[in-house]
Amino acid sequence: MAIEDTPEQWRVTATATPFRGNKTSVRTDDVVMPDGTVVHRDYQVHPGSVAILALDGEGRAVVLRQYRHPVRQRLWEIPAGLLDIPGENPLHAAQRELYEEAHVKAEDWRVLTDVYTTPGGCDEAVRIFLARELSEADGERYEVSHEEADMEQARVPLPELVRGALAGELHNNSLVVAVMAATAALAGEGFDALRPAEAPWPARPFEA
Incomplete structure (x- = not known):
């Protein structure tokens, strides 16, 4: 049996959206189980995200420290952002976020990995890119607000981030997944064997 996630959709007999927020909402579905019973499943509906592990020529990752109110912590993270436009090309969104949050551009882009952050309660899908050959972005810095x-x-050197994740000092989902995936890629076939930057993404289809 292949160890690979596969599409599947159980029958939904009713659905409601009891809460709608600025970027996300909460949905309640009545789902038919394999034994025929119907259960309620509440979950957050999310537009999807991109995140970027940007590595410079010395193997250091660009990281940002930001306050996150739901967990009441200031977390070290990699640049990331929402897919604000339905059907938006995730590579274009990642390039925008790297510019806006870090004022950096990259010449070499690869797909590092794709993940569902919390599939038991949210449909958020994140595409994590690897960006290399960094340089300062052109023009003025993007004007940020609020937490940003x-x-x-x-x-920070990649091994130091791995150490921090394993020691329980770093907790951001995208950062931890990205540094572990990058370390595994380096130990295997290398970064050049990663998928191209515009590889298909069934979780959030887009036009090239």
């Missing part, structure tokens, strides 16, 4: 106005930026 207080962000700090650093460049």
Whole structure:
């Protein structure tokens, strides 16, 4: 048996949206189980996200420190952002986020990995890119606000981020997944064997 996720959709007999927020909402579905019973399933509906592990020529990752109110912590993260436009090309969104959050551009882009952050309660899908051959972005820095106005930026060697994740010092989902995936890629066939930047993404289809 192949160890591979596969599409499947159980029958939904009713659906409602009891809450609609600015970017996300909450949906309640009545789902028919294999034994015929019907159960309620509440979950957050999310537009999807992109995240970027940007590595400079010294193997250091661009990381940002930002306050996250739901967990009441200031977390070290990699640049990331929402797919604000339905059907938006995730590579274009990632390039925008890297510019806006870090004022950096990259010449080499690959898909590092695709994940569902919390599939038991949210349909958020994240495409994590690897970006290399970094340089300062052109033009003025993007004007940020709210939590982003207080962000700090650093460049940290990849092994140090792996150590911090394993030690329980770093908790951001995209950062932890990205540094582990990058380390595994380096130990295997290398970064050049990763999928191209515009590889298909069934979780969030897009036009090239």
